[in-house]
Amino acid sequence: MRFHLLTAVLAILLLTGSAFAQNAQLGGIVTDPSGALMPGVSITVTNMATGVVSTTITNESGAYTYPSLQPGPSYQIRASLPGFQTQTVSGLELPPTTVRQNFQMKLSA
DSSP states (O other): OHHHHHHHHHHHHHHHHHHTOOOEEEEEEEEOTTSOBOTTOEEEEEETTTOOEEEEEOOTTSEEEEEEEOOEEEEEEEEEOTTBOOEEEEEEEEOSSEEEOOEEOOBOO
């Protein structure tokens, strides 16, 4: 009986442990040259090691978030909006914590 109970407890611990695996979180805000918050900016995150691409749009407060990304050393983040220069950050490392990457957009020529 004790063996079965111990086996069940270990199985539960193993299953719940994988559910709590650490993920990277990424977020930030986007502003214009005057510092005003910019909604509607497309934020594209690319995991350069795997080729996985995710895109989101900044909200009404100019904020974006990716709550669950695979930690890794090789991410590229791009912010784009018509009328503004595309802003790119390459080689960003995402540890299993929260990383903030803000952007200040520049007007296109």
